[in-house]
Amino acid sequence: MALEMRERCERCDVAELVADGPARICSYECSFCVPCADAMSDVCPNCGGELVARPRRVAG
Numbered sequence: 001m002a003l004e005m006r007e008r009c010e011r012c013d014v015a016e017l018v019a020d021g022p023a024r025i026c027s028y029e030c031s032f033c034v035p036c037a038d039a040m041s042d043v044c045p046n047c048g049g050e051l052v053a054r055p056r057r058v059a060g
Contacts, residue, residue: 005057009033011040020058024051 006029009015015033017023024037026044032051042051 003055004029005054006031009036011036011045020056023054025054026051
């Protein structure tokens with residue numbers, strides 16, 4: 001099962017989260033840009049889980 005690679009930050013809805021770029025994700029696949037994750041102290045506002053670096057995929 002592959003991760004859903006969401007393309008927009010769920011907090012600011014401005015940042016483009018490209019597949020080969022940096023992003024943060026929780027265990028429920030909530031996705032955030034790095035500045036928003038930093039502002040939330042790497043805690044997901046949806047589930048309270050830890051936000052960690054999302055694996056990158058080769059753009060294609």
